[in-house]
Amino acid sequence: MNIRDLQYLVAVYELNSFSKAAQRCYVSQPTLSGQLKKLETGLGARLIERSTRKILFTRLGEKVVVQAREILRLVDHIKDLAQETDDPMAGDIHLGLIPTIGPFLLPKIVPKIGERYPQMKLFLYELQTDKLIRKLLEGELDAIVLAKLDWAYPIGEIPLYTEKLKLAISSSDPLASRKRAVKLSVLDGRSVLMLEDGHCLRDQAMGVCFSAGAKEDQRFQATSLDTLLHMVATGAGTTLVPELACEKNLEGITFLNFSAPAPSRDIILAMRNNSVRKPALEQLATLISNSI
Amino acid sequence: MNIRDLQYLVAVYELNSFSKAAQRCYVSQPTLSGQLKKLETGLGARLIERSTRKILFTRLGEKVVVQAREILRLVDHIKDLAQETDDPMAGDIHLGLIPTIGPFLLPKIVPKIGERYPQMKLFLYELQTDKLIRKLLEGELDAIVLAKLDWAYPIGEIPLYTEKLKLAISSSDPLASRKRAVKLSVLDGRSVLMLEDGHCLRDQAMGVCFSAGAKEDQRFQATSLDTLLHMVATGAGTTLVPELACEKNLEGITFLNFSAPAPSRDIILAMRNNSVRKPALEQLATLISNSI
DNA sequence: TAAAAATACTCCATAGGTATTTTAT
DNA sequence: ATAAAATACCTATGGAGTATTTTTA
Numbered sequence: 001m002n003i004r005d006l007q008y009l010v011a012v013y014e015l016n017s018f019s020k021a022a023q024r025c026y027v028s029q030p031t032l033s034g035q036l037k038k039l040e041t042g043l044g045a046r047l048i049e050r051s052t053r054k055i056l057f058t059r060l061g062e063k064v065v066v067q068a069r070e071i072l073r074l075v076d077h078i079k080d081l082a083q084e085t086d087d088p089m090a091g092d093i094h095l096g097l098i099p100t101i102g103p104f105l106l107p108k109i110v111p112k113i114g115e116r117y118p119q120m121k122l123f124l125y126e127l128q129t130d131k132l133i134r135k136l137l138e139g140e141l142d143a144i145v146l147a148k149l150d151w152a153y154p155i156g157e158i159p160l161y162t163e164k165l166k167l168a169i170s171s172s173d174p175l176a177s178r179k180r181a182v183k184l185s186v187l188d189g190r191s192v193l194m195l196e197d198g199h200c201l202r203d204q205a206m207g208v209c210f211s212a213g214a215k216e217d218q219r220f221q222a223t224s225l226d227t228l229l230h231m232v233a234t235g236a237g238t239t240l241v242p243e244l245a246c247e248k249n250l251e252g253i254t255f256l257n258f259s260a261p262a263p264s265r266d267i268i269l270a271m272r273n274n275s276v277r278k279p280a281l282e283q284l285a286t287l288i289s290n291s292i
Numbered sequence: 293m294n295i296r297d298l299q300y301l302v303a304v305y306e307l308n309s310f311s312k313a314a315q316r317c318y319v320s321q322p323t324l325s326g327q328l329k330k331l332e333t334g335l336g337a338r339l340i341e342r343s344t345r346k347i348l349f350t351r352l353g354e355k356v357v358v359q360a361r362e363i364l365r366l367v368d369h370i371k372d373l374a375q376e377t378d379d380p381m382a383g384d385i386h387l388g389l390i391p392t393i394g395p396f397l398l399p400k401i402v403p404k405i406g407e408r409y410p411q412m413k414l415f416l417y418e419l420q421t422d423k424l425i426r427k428l429l430e431g432e433l434d435a436i437v438l439a440k441l442d443w444a445y446p447i448g449e450i451p452l453y454t455e456k457l458k459l460a461i462s463s464s465d466p467l468a469s470r471k472r473a474v475k476l477s478v479l480d481g482r483s484v485l486m487l488e489d490g491h492c493l494r495d496q497a498m499g500v501c502f503s504a505g506a507k508e509d510q511r512f513q514a515t516s517l518d519t520l521l522h523m524v525a526t527g528a529g530t531t532l533v534p535e536l537a538c539e540k541n542l543e544g545i546t547f548l549n550f551s552a553p554a555p556s557r558d559i560i561l562a563m564r565n566n567s568v569r570k571p572a573l574e575q576l577a578t579l580i581s582n583s584i
Numbered sequence: 585t586a587a588a589a590a591t592a593c594t595c596c597a598t599a600g601g602t603a604t605t606t607t608a609t
Numbered sequence: 610a611t612a613a614a615a616t617a618c619c620t621a622t623g624g625a626g627t628a629t630t631t632t633t634a
Contacts, residue, residue: 001295001367004624018589031625033589038623043374046568049431052588052632053446056431058568059384060373067370071363075293078359081352082335092351139341139348154345154609273608276338276350296599310614323600325614330598344608344613446634565633 003075005039006068008032009047013065016055088279090119095284096132096144097124100201100225101267104244105145108291116287120280128198136270142277143284147200148266156275157268158285161292163243165208165263167256168228170235176254183259184212191217193231193239201225201265205240208263229253244292295367297331298360300324301339305357308347380571382411387576388424388436389416392493392517393559396536397437400583408579412572420490428562434569435576439492440558448567449560450577453584455535456556457500459548460520462527473551476504483509485523485531493517493557497532500555521545536584 004025011021012032022032040047047061057065084090097105106124113122125132125141132144133153145160167186169176175186192209194216195202206216217237222228228239233252242265246255269285271278296317303313304324314324332339339353349357376382389397398416405414417424417433424436425445437452459478461468467478484501486508487494498508509529514520520531525544534557538547561577563570 001370002624003293003295019587027624028626029589030591030627033591035624037590043371044378045374049564049566049568050589051446051564051566051634052590053634054429055589056564063373064370067366067373071366074359074363074366078293078356079335081355081359082337086336137346154343272341272343272348274341274343276341294599311612319599320601321614322602322616325616327599329615342614344606344611344615346608347614 001039001042002035003071005035006071008035009039009061010065010068010072012036012048012055013057013061018050018055087119088277089117089283092121092123093143093277093280093284094123094125094141096127096135096141098129098132098146098200099126100195100199100242100245101145101147102126103226104242104247105288109288112287112291113284117283129200130198133270136272139272142275143269143271143281145267145269145288147204148268153270154273155270156273156278157270158282160267160269160285160288162264162266164257165204165240165242165265166246167238167258168232168241168246168253169238169256170232171252171254172235173238173254175256178256181257181259181262184208184263187212187214190214191237193217193220193222193228193237195225195228196221196223201240201242204263204265208240293331293334294327295363297327298363300327301331301353302357302360302364304328304340304347305349305353310342310347379411380569381409381575384413384415385435385569385572385576386415386417386433388419388427388433390421390424390438390492391418392487392491392534392537393437393439394418395518396534396539397580401580404579404583405576409575421492422490425562428564431564434567435561435563435573437559437561437580439496440560445562446565447562448565448570449562450574452559452561452577452580454556454558456549456554457496457532457534458538459530459550460524460533460538460545461530461548462524463544463546464527465530465546467548468546470548473549473554475551476500476555479504479506482506483529485509485512485514485520485529487517487520488513488515493532493534496555496557500532 008021008025011024012018015021015024018033019029022029025032036048045060046058047064049056049058102124110122113120125135127135129146129149132141132146133155135141136144136155148157167182175182187209192205192214194205209215220231220236222231225241225245229241229245229250231237232239233250235252240263241255269281269288271281275281300313300317303316304310307313307316310325311321314321317324328340337352338350339356341348341350394416402414405412417427419427421438421441424433424438425447427433428436428447440449459474467474479501484497484506486497501507512523512528514523517533517537521533521537521542523529524531525542527544532555533547561573561580563573567573
């Protein structure tokens with residue numbers, strides 16, 4: 001069986017004539033006759049009682065026409081679905097971000113995306129790196145925004161921006177009065193507040209602290225950057241914060257730059273190597289880069 | 293697009309592998325790959341993100357799979373419908389009969405049909421000849437039982453039986469005492485009760501009466517053979533009745549045979565020349581002939 | 585007789601096959 | 610290194626064409 005044959009059958013049903021049906025289907029009458037005969041032999045049953053004067057559908061033929069019409073409707077629906085996605089920027093994009101980026105990056109880009117690509121429907125997810133990568137590979141996400149990884153995953157990456165880490169300290173701390181950048185060595189011997197396990201920022205901060213001679217403050221583990229900052233504000237300690245998260249003016253916190261070589265992390269947009277949304281994602285990456 | 297391609301697509305979706313899908317579909321892997329690529333270019337959109345390790349359907353691909361499954365279900369349904377009609381004696385037969393035959397013939401054949409062809413579903417219609425022929429040609433009826441026509445219709449005929457016409461007279465009529473056949477000439481000068489217009493038996497009886505010198509009794513026109521017989525029983529007159537209708541023993545009526553050449557009518561089973569049910573109808577005709 | 589479907593054939597597009605290469609983990 | 614999909618190329622089925630015949634009202 002064959003979708004074209006079903007079109008022929010329905011055309012004959014509607015026009016009550018093989019020749020007219022052939023015209024409508026833009027094929028010759030013998031072609032249409034032949035295909036319908038094949039359809040009948042394929043099914044092992046007659047669908048049409050033919051004579052040169054009158055076309056009469058068998059009861060089976062009429063039943064088949066009902067099914068055929070439904071099939072043709074569904075086929076058209078498939079074509080419609082495919083048509084809709086002709087614009088590469090149209091359709092759904094499921095974007096994941098790590099929690100230490102999402103709340104600070106999204107306000108900068110979501111309005112612009114809505115403005116520039118109104119056809120795009122953006123679905124946002126905030127998850128830690130390992131979950132993001134799993135969902136990306138499973139196809140649940142189209143792209144993820146995260147800090148560049150050391151491990152090689154089968155994913156394509158587009159660099160978005162590099163953000164420095166700043167020192168967040170209580171404004172009452174003697175260091176807070178410094179207007180210029182501080183050296184990493186100011187961390188030496190300090191206890192630093194950290195995020196809970198699973199956040200990549202925690203790993204990055206731990207690395208910095210290790211090389212600077214600082215230790216993790218074992219008494220607390222924050223579940224979010226916001227919590228961490230509140231703890232700093234109440235004088236509970238000090239911590240390392242990515243640049244983007246320092247833009248809010250928070251009571252009681254002073255952000256200090258580190259002098260070169262300042263610790264930093266590379267933020268990337270990652271996708272599956274063979275993602276069908278690559279064209280859209282590349283444009284999205286450009287928009288994000290330009291927004292920082 | 294192509295039904296086979298949709299099978300390929302669904303197979304890949306279910307088995308998560310091109311090669312396994314190809315096996316299930318009994319084609320080679322390159323064939324299946326090629327067809328799916330064609331399907332995609334035909335639709336102008338990607339359905340599957342391919343890599344040598346992982347198969348991932350795009351959101352469009354998943355939507356198409358949903359539609360494709362429904363289409364394949366309907367295609368199977370068409371095949372099922374066709375399968376069901378493999379037995380020529382199975383399925384519906386819509387049979388029409390003229391009113392002067394139906395009530396007398398049906399009791400003789402319906403039980404036998406039910407016994408011999410339990411797969412057959414018989415639908416019965418009682419209509420006058422012209423309506424029977426119209427409905428036959430329109431396809432509403434598969435076959436009709438009627439008296440042989442003089443006019444040539446584009447229909448095929450199978451003779452069923454020939455039935456003589458008998459004289460029905462009141463038992464109180466002097467003629468009723470005759471045990472032997474009577475000559476047609478006994479009708480000479482009599483008024484004969486007739487069915488209303490449209491019944492072919494009326495036309496046949498009128499013909500007989502005309503050549504025998506009898507006239508129609510203008511005072512009554514019966515709507516059915518039963519009514520006609522009741523009128524004869526009450527002494528209202530005499531009439532001509534087909535053989536089959538004389539089998540009931542009715543109070544007050546005597547049926548007399550005519551001596552040769554006795555008037556008669558040929559009962560036939562008629563169908564469209566190219567009827568797809570011809571094989572079944574031929575068997576049905578044999579059964580009817582044998583039942584008389 | 586005339587209109588419409590069926591038949592007979594030819595052609596070529598394409599579904600399908602085999603052998604091989606490329607790709608990605 | 611290996612498993613799986615893609616590519617290259619060949620074959621053959623069958624969908625479509627033209628010319629003609631058959632059918633039937």
